[in-house]
Amino acid sequence: MLSHPLAVARSTRSIALLLAALLLASLVGVATPGDAAAANRSTMDVVATYEARAKLFWSARRIEVWSRARVRNTSGHGIERLELNLVPARIGNMRKLKVSVDGDRVDARVAGQTVKVPLGRTVGDGDSVVLVTSYTATFRPGTSGHDFLFSSQNRVMSAMRWIPWVSRQVKYQVQGHGDPFVTPVSPLVEVTLDSDVPVRFATSGQQTSKVGNKRTFVARNVRDFNFTAARDYKVLSGWSNDRKVRIKVFTRTISASTTMTWTKRALARFSKKVGPYPYPTLVISESSGAYAMESPALVWIPARYQTARLPFILAHEIAHQWFFGVVGNDQTEDPFLDEAMAEFLTRDWFGFRASRCATKRLDLSMYEYTPGCYYEQIYVQGSKFLDTIRDDMGGGPFWSVVRAFWRDHKFGIATSKELLDAFLERAGNELLPRYRKRFPSLYSGCPCHGAG
Ligand SMILES: [Zn+2]
Known part of the structure; x- marks a missing residue:
């Protein structure tokens, strides 16, 4: 009826009819194009707590998940939609997806690794909504490309981003490189994991109860909650050197003692360089294969990883607890911040080297x-780029900027530009020529703000 309004609006009578029709449309809830655009807002600016339950069916490689998210909109505007990040939606042959909002079933749509949830109303700034999601998925039988994120191989099940978590729609990455994620920190996550056979779970949380095969874990201030499970994990427990962090190492084939030794060293070193590790636990677990991977309070080391290479890989992944875990970033659009910083912290310890690829911009x-x-390019050249800034500024000023930046952005989502600006503010404009060369999208067209 409203598809060609101008064609009928040729007389006063027609205009009156049109106005009446528009009024009727608004009364019966038919959105005009302008309304439709305004009524489709989403946000990552929320405070969300999660309560999730999952059951593993070991030989079927299946998981059944139920999850409740209590989401408070803190964006400063109303929202009509939320976008949830969920890796099994993309690679887990997800089925039986059900989503409800405040108890009412809604028609959620899956796009890649994103579940788009219509809220059915405008949720105002400061208001809350409760999402309940359930689904069934099957772990990938191998770990090629990014399949290692949700896979069952080498007698280990590895589950990454299986709790539907408030995010924005992010393109999945099929190729092996990169972490296609961005998620805000949740103040509280409670997870109960069950299995049809006895298994050991290595998770981002602290275990709070144990009934039969069920284990409950709690995590605070995490931007994800991941786990691995195996029937025959060996568990080695220890404490950080300052006795503040419980370390647990879950292994089948990799060296537990080497892992424990270097985990303690990395925790002590990065806590001193950047700031205190903020979680009560750190779990290192042998995963189903392919790549090592960071999660809040959890590091995956792939099955059969060589002992001689453990110190370096543990350092890099544990450094991600500071950059990615505590100070987050958009890992898709702005990967320099967490990858170059994690690699810088690692190479500052184990040594820098020249890149084997052509020099490329880092933005x-x-x-x-x-x-x-x-x-x-991002890791090796990125870490070297930070090293040259440190050389020019001097270690004292450089590390004091890193510490202040980390403190200021703790549990938030920061950008590479904010870090680079922080160095600039301290070191002055002498850094600008190399910023312009490697980060042209951020620093061409200067004068830059914050330049001192
Ligand atoms: Zn990394």
Whole structure:
């Protein structure tokens, strides 16, 4: 009826009819194009707590998940939609998806690794909504590409981003490189994991109860809650050197003692360099394979990882507790911040080296690097870039900027530009020529704000 309004609006009578029709449309809830645009807002600016339950069916490689998110909108505007990040939606053959909002079933739509949830109303700034999601998924039988994120191999099940978590729609990455995620921190996550056979769960949380095969875990201030499970994990427990952090190492084939030794060293070193590790636990678990991977309070080391290479990989993944875990970033659009900082903290310890790929700008999204050169450019060149800034500024001022930046952005989502600006403010404009060369999208067209 409203598809060609101007064609009928040729006389006063027609205009009156049109106005009447528009009024009727608004009364019966038919959205005009302008309303439709305004009524489709989403946000990541929320405070959300999660309560999740999952049951593993070991030989079927299946998981059944139920999750409740209590989400308070803190965006400063109303929202009509939320976007949930969920890896099994993309690679877990997800089925039986059900989503309800405040008790009413809604028609959620899956796009890649994102579940789009219509809220059915405008949830105002400061108001809350309760989402309940359930689904069934099957772990991938192998770990090629990014399948390792949700896979069952080498007698280990590895589950990454299986709790539907408030995010924004982010393109999944099929190729091996990059972490296609951005999620805000939750103040409280409670998870109960069950299994049809006895297993050991290595998770982001602290275990609070145990009934039969069921285990309940609690995590605070995490931007994700992941786990691995195996029937025959060996568990080695220890404490950080300052006795504040409980360390648990879950292994089948990799060296538990080497893992424990270097985990303690990394925790002590990065806590001193950057700021105190904020969680009560740190779990290192042997995963189903492919790549090592960071999660809040949890690090995955792939099955059969060589002992001689453990110190370096543990350092890099544990450094992510500071950059990614505590200070978050958009890992898709702005991967320099967490990857270059984690690699810098690692190479500051184990030594820098020249890159084996051509020099490339450092301000691109992860999708704009090739699988063969992503590590060499973002990590190796990125860490070297930070090292030259440290050389020019001097270690004292450099580390004091890093510490202040980390403190200021704790549990938030920061940007590479904010870090670079913080160095600039301290060191002055002498850094600008190299900023412009490696970060042209951020620093061409200066004068830059914050330059002192
Ligand atoms: Zn990394």
